[in-house]
Amino acid sequence: MKKILLGCIADDFTGATDLANNLVRAGMRVVQAIGVPAQPLAASADAVVVALKSRTVPADEAVAQSLAALRWLQAQGAQQIYFKYCSTFDSTAQGNIGPVAEALMDALADQPGSDFTIATPAFPDNQRTVFKGHLFVGDVLLNDSGMQNHPLTPMADANLVRVLQAQCRRKVGLIDHRVVAQGPQAIQDRIGQLRAEGVGLAVVDAVSNDDLMCLGPALKGMPLVTAGSGVAIGLPGNFGLAPSGTASALPVATGLQAVVSGSCSLATNRQVKAFIASGRPALALDPLALAADEPGAVAQALDWARPLLGAGPVLIYSSADSASVKSVQAQLGVQAAGELVERALATVARGLVGRLGVRQLVVAGGETSGACVQALNITQLQIGPQIDPGVPWCHARSDAAPNGGLHLTLKSGNFGSDDFFSKALAQLA
Ligand code: ADP
Numbered sequence: 001m002k003k004i005l006l007g008c009i010a011d012d013f014t015g016a017t018d019l020a021n022n023l024v025r026a027g028m029r030v031v032q033a034i035g036v037p038a039q040p041l042a043a044s045a046d047a048v049v050v051a052l053k054s055r056t057v058p059a060d061e062a063v064a065q066s067l068a069a070l071r072w073l074q075a076q077g078a079q080q081i082y083f084k085y086c087s088t089f090d091s092t093a094q095g096n097i098g099p100v101a102e103a104l105m106d107a108l109a110d111q112p113g114s115d116f117t118i119a120t121p122a123f124p125d126n127q128r129t130v131f132k133g134h135l136f137v138g139d140v141l142l143n144d145s146g147m148q149n150h151p152l153t154p155m156a157d158a159n160l161v162r163v164l165q166a167q168c169r170r171k172v173g174l175i176d177h178r179v180v181a182q183g184p185q186a187i188q189d190r191i192g193q194l195r196a197e198g199v200g201l202a203v204v205d206a207v208s209n210d211d212l213m214c215l216g217p218a219l220k221g222m223p224l225v226t227a228g229s230g231v232a233i234g235l236p237g238n239f240g241l242a243p244s245g246t247a248s249a250l251p252v253a254t255g256l257q258a259v260v261s262g263s264c265s266l267a268t269n270r271q272v273k274a275f276i277a278s279g280r281p282a283l284a285l286d287p288l289a290l291a292a293d294e295p296g297a298v299a300q301a302l303d304w305a306r307p308l309l310g311a312g313p314v315l316i317y318s319s320a321d322s323a324s325v326k327s328v329q330a331q332l333g334v335q336a337a338g339e340l341v342e343r344a345l346a347t348v349a350r351g352l353v354g355r356l357g358v359r360q361l362v363v364a365g366g367e368t369s370g371a372c373v374q375a376l377n378i379t380q381l382q383i384g385p386q387i388d389p390g391v392p393w394c395h396a397r398s399d400a401a402p403n404g405g406l407h408l409t410l411k412s413g414n415f416g417s418d419d420f421f422s423k424a425l426a427q428l429a
Contacts, residue, residue: 009100037050268414
């Protein structure tokens with residue numbers, strides 16, 4: 001097996017896909033692994049993104065998971081490591097961005113240049129920009145963006161130098177916009193200056209893709225890069241790779257088509273409505289019916305789908321508006337309702353693939369996707385062409401689809417246009 005070039009460690013699942021998608025668009029063939037693989041890489045790829053669930057766990061656990069991912073990526077030959085976090089720099093009071101970044105620097109200490117790394121969540125395509133070290137979400141500072149009220153990772157300060165310094169032992173500096181705009185040489189000169197001042201990590205300004213493309217060449221050979229997914233667009237060029245259709249090539253799609261949706265976000269609810277309005281068959285799963293007889297309701301859903309699938313895609317969904325979600329949660333409990341619906345939809349997905357011959361599957365919902373991927377025993381995804389920003393088609397092996405695997409796309413809540421379901425399935429055909 002050819003060695004990989006870039007080894008990536010992502011602190012959550014949909015963030016991993018977002019990064020993989022950007023790397024593919026910039027010309028790399030990418031495999032996303034769910035957790036640290038137990039085996040060497042099976043497919044050939046330029047980059048592997050290991051998806052962890054380390055964003056909100058205690059810092060020492062996040063460090064341990066990330067170091068395990070690093071060791072595996074090094075064993076696959078990775079020349080550069082990319083630690084990927086959220087474009088809103090989501091972190092708990094204890095980190096985990098700083099502690100993980102520094103643990104990776106320590107672990108890479110035998111490599112020249114590992115005494116310094118950058119940090120920037122900038123992703124201008126998604127309205128995340130960094131200016132004078134401050135993170136903007138759209139037109140407002142991070143701490144006015146709603147992120148100040150996030151249930152798990154509230155972000156009350158938009159000054160990333162200050163946020164990161166509070167999480168780091170090493171000194172944190174800034175590579176500001178005037179330097180970035182002057183291009184790769186100016187950035188490298190500034191890095192030299194910061195190093196001489198004893199700075200170990202520097203936040204980098206970027207307000208446009210041009211800035212990210214200036215940054216890319218300046219990061220050539222740096223053992224560790226830490227960033228959101230935006231910086232990825234400027235890295236493949238350092239390895240002699242350019243955007244091409246072959247990076248996103250997947251096996252030819254076969255089999256039947258279906259959509260499973262457990263996301264209750266506004267965008268997903270619109271997508272469900274649009275699919276039904278287009279005249280396609282759709283079946284709503286009622287969480288209270290599931291609570292009464294889960295196996296019965298799942299079997300009924302599969303029996304409903306069986307005769308319809310031959311004529312085109314079907315949708316099985318639990319997506320509902322916030323009033324009905326609240327009512328269900330009041331009756332079943334928030335956690336229990338979520339787990340029940342996730343488990344049922346995952347069993348439906350497994351049945352659609354394993355028993356009914358579905359080989360092209362759209363899944364809506366981050367947690368729902370995690371449950372479906374687990375039920376399908378999927379551990380690695382080959383990343384294909386983008387459907388909508390941040391959402392690519394993938395191909396995976398699964399014991400439920402023993403001959404040739406299946407195509408699937410995993411859409412987190414608020415991503416995708418209203419016609420996403422039909423558009424995605426039409427794109428694959
Ligand atoms: P998103 O990406 O939009 O956040 P997720 O799949 O991550 O979507 O989360 C949606 C959560 O809501 C899941 O835990 C799912 O099981 C749960 N859920 C889905 N439908 C319902 C419903 N009708 N009532 C209550 N909870 C639901």
